[in-house]
Amino acid sequence: MGESTAARDFLPAAGRAPLGLYDLAVAAGMRERTFRRSLVAQVLEGRQGLDVVDVGCGTGTLAIALAAGGARVTGIDPDPRALARAGAKPGSPAVEWLKGHADAIPLADASVDRVVLSLVLHHLSEADKHVALVEAARVLRSDGVIHVAEWTKPGDPLMALAFRGLQLVDGAATTASMGRGELPGMLAQAGFTAIVERDRLRTTFGRLALVCARCA
Numbered sequence: 625m626g627e628s629t630a631a632r633d634f635l636p637a638a639g640r641a642p643l644g645l646y647d648l649a650v651a652a653g654m655r656e657r658t659f660r661r662s663l664v665a666q667v668l669e670g671r672q673g674l675d676v677v678d679v680g681c682g683t684g685t686l687a688i689a690l691a692a693g694g695a696r697v698t699g700i701d702p703d704p705r706a707l708a709r710a711g712a713k714p715g716s717p718a719v720e721w722l723k724g725h726a727d728a729i730p731l732a733d734a735s736v737d738r739v740v741l742s743l744v745l746h747h748l749s750e751a752d753k754h755v756a757l758v759e760a761a762r763v764l765r766s767d768g769v770i771h772v773a774e775w776t777k778p779g780d781p782l783m784a785l786a787f788r789g790l791q792l793v794d795g796a797a798t799t800a801s802m803g804r805g806e807l808p809g810m811l812a813q814a815g816f817t818a819i820v821e822r823d824r825l826r827t828t829f830g831r832l833a834l835v836c837a838r839c840a
């Protein structure tokens with residue numbers, strides 16, 4: 625299921641489907657404009673010059689939108705093919721792209737104002753989810769905020785069916801805890817406080833929650 629790089633495995637953006645379908649699937653199935661616009665507004669709060677790291681940035685759409693909104697953005701992903709797609713998009717020179725993993729973010733302690741994990745945690749093992757959140761806390765400044773866009777409890781049969789479809793593509797092992805709504809507890813376990821669900825959207829792949837939290 626995972627894809628091999630020289631040193632590490634990871635589940636690529638489109639899971640078992642070809643990477644080239646990822647942007648199409650997000651645009652067609654995830655109310656992308658609504659979801660990205662809401663997330664960008666929550667992250668930036670109208671402020672300019674924030675240092676933002678988009679961990680698991682994939683094909684870069686969100687990182688580029690954050691930079692266009694006035695943030696200094698670093699986009700990190702283990703997949704060189706996704707980074708190549710990101711780097712070819714209009715607006716990409718405004719973002720610094722780095723190859724790296726969420727459980728070893730290649731940034732200094734207390735060096736960013738915002739960490740964004742958009743649709744990434746459900747690609748990680750349970751142990752790596754925890755380490756990724758601890759890493760996010762490490763790189764955040766004391767008044768920093770983490771923003772997570774993730775699948776949550778479906779809440780009704782239609783969303784449960786949609787989430788089953790997502791699990792066929794990304795696998796059940798890493799997605800199940802998200803579908804049980806365990807994200808807030810994971811954030812608390814990693815030391816975050818003031819955990820708030822800011823938005824919730826119905827999509828073709830299940831119910832998506834936009835959650836933010838502060839460093840303790």
Ligand SMILES: C[S@@+](CC[C@H](N)C(=O)[O-])C[C@H]1O[C@@H](n2cnc3c(N)ncnc32)[C@H](O)[C@@H]1O
Nearest residue numbers: 634635636637680681682703725726742743747
């Ligand atoms: C569903 S995509 C999300 C991409 C992007 N954040 C977005 O909102 O469209 C999940 C991304 O997580 C990346 N990923 C997988 N394992 C990772 C890890 N251990 N650390 C960081 N990123 C990882 C994949 O390469 C992929 O680009």
